[in-house]
Amino acid sequence: xxxKQPAKGTKLPVYGGEVGPVWAYPDYQLDCVVADPxxxxxxxxxxxxxxxxxxPTTTNKPVNHRYKHFDWLYERLLDKFGSAIPIPCxxxxxxxxxxxxxxxxxxxxRLQGWMSRMCRHPVISSSEVFQLFISYKDExxxxxxxxxxxxxxxxxxMIFSTIEPEGLPDLDLIEVEQKCEQFNRxxxxxxxxxxxxxxxxxxxxxxxxxxxxxEYQRIGKAFQNLSxxxxxxxxxxxxxxTDALTAAGKTYEDIAQMVAEQPKKDLHFLMETNNEYKxxxxxxxxxxxxxxxxxxxxxxxDKLVATSKITPSEKTTMSKRASTMSYALQAEMNxxxxxxxxxxxxxxxxxxxxxxxxxxxxxxxxxxxxxQFTTM
Amino acid sequence: xxxKQPAKGTKLPVYGGEVGPVWAYPDYQLDCVVADPxxxxxxxxxxxxxxxxxxPTTTNKPVNHRYKHFDWLYERLLDKFGSAIPIPCxxxxxxxxxxxxxxxxxxxxRLQGWMSRMCRHPVISSSEVFQLFISYKDExxxxxxxxxxxxxxxxxxMIFSTIEPEGLPDLDLIEVEQKCEQFNRxxxxxxxxxxxxxxxxxxxxxxxxxxxxxEYQRIGKAFQNLSxxxxxxxxxxxxxxTDALTAAGKTYEDIAQMVAEQPKKDLHFLMETNNEYKxxxxxxxxxxxxxxxxxxxxxxxDKLVATSKITPSEKTTMSKRASTMSYALQAEMNxxxxxxxxxxxxxxxxxxxxxxxxxxxxxxxxxxxxxQFTTM
Numbered sequence: 195x196x197x198k199q200p201a202k203g204t205k206l207p208v209y210g211g212e213v214g215p216v217w218a219y220p221d222y223q224l225d226c227v228v229a230d231p232x233x234x235x236x237x238x239x240x241x242x243x244x245x246x247x248x249x250p251t252t253t254n255k256p257v258n259h260r261y262k263h264f265d266w267l268y269e270r271l272l273d274k275f276g277s278a279i280p281i282p283c284x285x286x287x288x289x290x291x292x293x294x295x296x297x298x299x300x301x302x303x304r305l306q307g308w309m310s311r312m313c314r315h316p317v318i319s320s321s322e323v324f325q326l327f328i329s330y331k332d333e334x335x336x337x338x339x340x341x342x343x344x345x346x347x348x349x350x351x352m353i354f355s356t357i358e359p360e361g362l363p364d365l366d367l368i369e370v371e372q373k374c375e376q377f378n379r380x381x382x383x384x385x386x387x388x389x390x391x392x393x394x395x396x397x398x399x400x401x402x403x404x405x406x407x408x409e410y411q412r413i414g415k416a417f418q419n420l421s422x423x424x425x426x427x428x429x430x431x432x433x434x435x436t437d438a439l440t441a442a443g444k445t446y447e448d449i450a451q452m453v454a455e456q457p458k459k460d461l462h463f464l465m466e467t468n469n470e471y472k473x474x475x476x477x478x479x480x481x482x483x484x485x486x487x488x489x490x491x492x493x494x495x496d497k498l499v500a501t502s503k504i505t506p507s508e509k510t511t512m513s514k515r516a517s518t519m520s521y522a523l524q525a526e527m528n529x530x531x532x533x534x535x536x537x538x539x540x541x542x543x544x545x546x547x548x549x550x551x552x553x554x555x556x557x558x559x560x561x562x563x564x565x566q567f568t569t570m
Numbered sequence: 571x572x573x574k575q576p577a578k579g580t581k582l583p584v585y586g587g588e589v590g591p592v593w594a595y596p597d598y599q600l601d602c603v604v605a606d607p608x609x610x611x612x613x614x615x616x617x618x619x620x621x622x623x624x625x626p627t628t629t630n631k632p633v634n635h636r637y638k639h640f641d642w643l644y645e646r647l648l649d650k651f652g653s654a655i656p657i658p659c660x661x662x663x664x665x666x667x668x669x670x671x672x673x674x675x676x677x678x679x680r681l682q683g684w685m686s687r688m689c690r691h692p693v694i695s696s697s698e699v700f701q702l703f704i705s706y707k708d709e710x711x712x713x714x715x716x717x718x719x720x721x722x723x724x725x726x727x728m729i730f731s732t733i734e735p736e737g738l739p740d741l742d743l744i745e746v747e748q749k750c751e752q753f754n755r756x757x758x759x760x761x762x763x764x765x766x767x768x769x770x771x772x773x774x775x776x777x778x779x780x781x782x783x784x785e786y787q788r789i790g791k792a793f794q795n796l797s798x799x800x801x802x803x804x805x806x807x808x809x810x811x812t813d814a815l816t817a818a819g820k821t822y823e824d825i826a827q828m829v830a831e832q833p834k835k836d837l838h839f840l841m842e843t844n845n846e847y848k849x850x851x852x853x854x855x856x857x858x859x860x861x862x863x864x865x866x867x868x869x870x871x872d873k874l875v876a877t878s879k880i881t882p883s884e885k886t887t888m889s890k891r892a893s894t895m896s897y898a899l900q901a902e903m904n905x906x907x908x909x910x911x912x913x914x915x916x917x918x919x920x921x922x923x924x925x926x927x928x929x930x931x932x933x934x935x936x937x938x939x940x941x942q943f944t945t946m
Contacts, residue, residue, distance in 0.1 A: 213806050380803055387799040391792040398785055406782075409774055416767040423763040424914075427756055429907035430589050435915050442918060531805035538800075539811050539943055542818060546940035550933050557929035564922035567915055 206317055208359045208521045213532070215362060215524040217316045224313040225251045226328055228306040231298045234260075244298055246305060250313075250328040257330060261287075264305060266340070270323045271312070273349040277484045278357070278522045279317060280477030280530075282470065284308060307470055314533060351484060359521040367492055367513065370520040374485045377527050381478040388468050388475060395465050399457045410450035417443030438566035445563040449556055460548035467541040471534070485523055492516045582693055582733045584897045589908070591738060591900040593692045600689040601627045602704055604682040607674045610636075620674055622681060626689075626704040633706060637663075640681060642716070646699045647688070649725040653860045654733070654898045655693060656853030656906075658846065660684055683846055690909060727860060735897040743868055743889065746896040750861045753903050757854040764844050764851060771841050775833045786826035793819030814942035821939040825932055836924035843917040847910070861899055868892045 207218050230247040249256040264284055272281045285304035313319045323346070326339035348356060365373075421439035424432055495509040504512075583594050606623040625632040640660055648657045661680035689695050699722070702715035724732060741749075797815035800808055871885040880888075 376804060380799070383799045383802065384796075387792070387796040391796060394785070394788045394792045398789060401781070401785060405777070409770075409777060412770045413774060416763070416770045420760075420763040420767060420914075423756070423759045424910075426759065427907055428752060429904065429911075432907075432911065435911050439914070439918065442922065528805065531803055531808075534800075535805075535808065535811050538796075538815070542815065543940060543943045543945070546818065546936050546943070550936045550940060553929045553933035553936065557926050557933060560922050560926045560929065564919060564926060567919045567922070569919070 204320075204322070204356065206353075206357045206522075208357060208362065208518075208525045210360075210362050211528070213528050215359070215521045216528050217525045219316045220320065222252070224319045226306075226309045226313055227251070228302055228309055230256075231302050232258075244301075246302060248309065248328055253329050255329065257328065259327070261301070261305075263327070264308070267323065267327045270343050270346075271318060271321075274321070274323070274346060275318060275353055276477075277351045277481065278353045278519075279315065279526055280474055280481050281318075282308060282311060282473040282477060303466070307466065311470070311474075311533075315529065354515065354519050354522060357518050357522045359518055362521055364514055365517040365520050367489065367516065370485075370516055371489055373520055373524060374482060374489065377478070377523060378482050380527075381475050381482070385472070385475040385478075388471050392465065392468050392472065395461055395468070399461055399465070402457045402461070403454050407450035407454040410446050410453060414443045414446030414448075414450060417446065419443075434568050438563075438568070441566045442563045445559050448559060452552065452556065456548075456552050460545045460552070464541055464545045467537055471537075474530075481523070481526070485519055488516050488519055580696075580698075580732065582729075582898075584733060584735045584738065584894075584901045586736075586738050587904070589904050591735070591897045592904050593901045595692045596696065598628070600695045602682075602685045602689055603627070604678055604685055607678050608634075620677075622678060624685065624704055629705050631705065633704065635703070637677070637681075639703070640684070643699065643703050646719050646722075647694060647697075650697070650699070650722060651694060651729055652853075653727045653857065654729045654895075655691065655902055656850055656857050657694075658684060658687060658849040658853060679842070683842065687846065687850075687909075691905065730891065730895050730898060733894050733898045735894055738897060740890055741893040741896050743865065743892065746861075746892055747865055749896055749900060750858060750865065753854070753899060754858050756903075757851050757858070761848070761851040761854075764847050768841065768844050768848065771837055771844070775837055775841070778833045778837070779830050783826035783830040786822050786829060790819045790822030790824075790826060793822065795819075810944050814939075814944070817942045818939045821935050824935060828928065828932065832924075832928050836921045836928070840917055840921045843913055847913075850906075857899070857902070861895055864892050864895055 208215050209218060210216075227249045228246050229249070231244050232247075233242055234245045235242040243260050243262075245258045245260050247256045248259050261284075265287075268281065268284050275281060285301050285308070312324065318324055323339075323343040326336070326343065330336040330339055418440050421436045421443060424436045424439065492512050495504065495512050498504045499506055499509050584591050585594060586592075603625045604622050605625070607620050608623075609618055610621045611618040619636050619638075621634045621636050623632045624635050637660075641663075644657065644660050651657060661677055661684070688700065694700055699715075699719040702712070702719065706712040706715055794816050797812045797819060800812045800815065868888050871880065871888050874880045875882055875885050
């Protein structure tokens with residue numbers, strides 16, 4: 195808390211917004227499209243890898259990155275901003291099956307989610323290292339930028355020294371502590387809620403892709419089986435019923451397939467969003483830990499002043515820095531909340547929309563099956 | 571096969587219809603309404619029982635019957651017609667819980683099904699004993715009729731001697747045997763098909779009333795839980811999302827209940843119909859057994875003529891009677907087939923109609939839940 199301010203570097207202002215302290219948001223919302231995974235190779239084909247095309251909506255000029263570049267960016271962001279801003283983990287590293295289409299598609303989708311989230315963060319997206327990653331000019335530019343980023347000394351808790359609350363009064367320690375406790379409680383509760391939803395979602399996924407379609411298939415088969423028994427009756431005027439019964443059976447087989455394929459169309463996105471949030475929420479205990487440690491330090495400051503280990507003016511500086519840290523945490527929480535509301539609103543809409551379509555399609559199929567029967 | 575013809579009694583004609591040999595069908599289709607179960611008592615309240623009101627559509631005059639009266643009728647019909655016509659069992663006797671509402675309702679529904687089936691049968695519905703049951707004038711009439719019916723001597727295989735094929739040529743033994751084999755194969759195959767559908771239906775019922783609604787409930791709870799965590803955020807502008815999320819959660823709880831209640835609305839009737847057919851099909855092996863025995867007897871006739879145990883003219887009579895039996899079986903099978911087509915057509919329509927409504931209602935509920943979210 196008494197470390198020197200870095201000589202230069204970008205200042206990170208915190209403003210008083212409508213919802214409380216907020217980061218400085220850019221006028222234009224950056225986003226990136228991660229697409230077009232291509233197999234590349236190095237060392238005369240000895241080493242092969244997958245390269246993704248990353249296209250920022252600002253320049254519309256694509257750059258290529260391997261997973262390990264994303265990982266490099268993640269490490270830089272974690273070093274530089276991790277004390278103040280939760281940096282969500284990248285999608286898992288995987289050794290086997292790296293070149294399988296399904297895996298590449300899934301990883302790309304998750305890298306896209308991660309990049310979009312980073313783009314949406316005003317502090318991260320405007321940072322030099324992030325800008326380098328999405329818009330380096332050529333290989334030389336990238337190499338130079340990489341070296342520079344790796345030498346960046348504003349890492350760890352240093353980040354707080356670059357944060358500048360603009361026109362906001364210093365907070366007293368009680369308020370700092372209360373805010374910290376509030377965020378701690380909320381993120382823990384949300385972590386539980388998200389994990390619960392993931393558990394329920396996973397079970398639902400298993401049922402939808404396992405026993406449920408099997409059951410609809412068996413119903414379908416039972417109808418068709420009965421229909422073919424009826425066909426063997428030798429009784430005249432049987433065809434109208436048996437045709438309709440066969441069609442009904444096939445309809446339930448179709449429904450079985452629809453049920454099995456549905457989770458990919460709706461539950462998948464709900465699960466992905468919640469998985470992202472689970473990752474994000476997993477970063478908060480560290481961020482909050484940094485704050486709690488700072489609060490404890492300020493609490494000890496009185497003693498240190500009494501034993502002349504620090505001067506009263508140094509104590510004031512410590513208290514002021516704790517206030518700055520709290521503004522940073524509040525700005526981050528407000529950023530988190532607004533994104534959360536946006537994300538959950540969107541994913542729930544998408545989920546319910548697909549669910550409606552799903553049930554409507556089943557009803558439509560059954561209505562058609564129903565119409566095949568003769569009204570007597 | 572050589573027993574004497576009964577001196578008098580109703581003759582049962584078999585005609586050549588469009589689909590083959592058929593019973594004589596009445597112009598007016600009889601039906602009965604079984605309703606209004608009432609608790610009655612006897613011996614100064616020492617014995618209590620449930621009495622059902624049976625109202626034939628012909629007279630529209632209700633008569634009262636206890637389960638044991640139905641059972642008496644069943645025994646009479648079985649004695650009299652059982653060799654030629656499969657008489658389906660009554661719904662199970664039950665000792666405990668006889669007076670519980672649910673049980674009474676279920677028994678009434680099944681007695682209704684049984685009565686309707688008996689009414690639809692031209693031979694049974696026009697029989698003296700059946701007419702007595704549905705339209706006795708008073709207690710004395712009932713008692714007298716009962717005694718008379720119990721003394722009826724035209725029972726067992728005697729019924730065949732009352733059957734008269736009208737304008738139909740005698741069938742040779744090969745044809746008789748082929749028909750019998752065909753019906754045997756069909757009823758066995760249908761028995762398997764019906765049992766298969768019942769097994770599948772039972773499992774589906776269990777899933778729909780057990781794990782499936784529990785899962786929807788858990789999904790609903792998870793949404794509502796997340797919503798209440800969100801409410802605790804302290805962030806402004808949270809209400810739109812949390813209200814919608816709570817509503818979505820409640821919708822899934824509603825769906826859980828709908829899922830659990832649905833089988834009673836559709837699967838129930840499909841199961842009841844198949845249970846009825848399972849019962850009916852269970853009677854065929856006996857009916858077919860009687861025919862097979864007769865066929866064997868005719869086959870032995872040549873030997874008996876050779877050893878002078880019967881005369882050639884007696885052999886001709888035996889052969890003629892086997893032909894009559896085959897006509898009776900064919901008429902019965904044609905009756906069975908036409909009823910089966912009617913029943914399955916109706917129950918499948920009903921099932922699918924309710925299924926359509928069910929899925930439409932879910933879609934509608936989800937559409938409403940979807941509309942609660944803000945489009946950003």
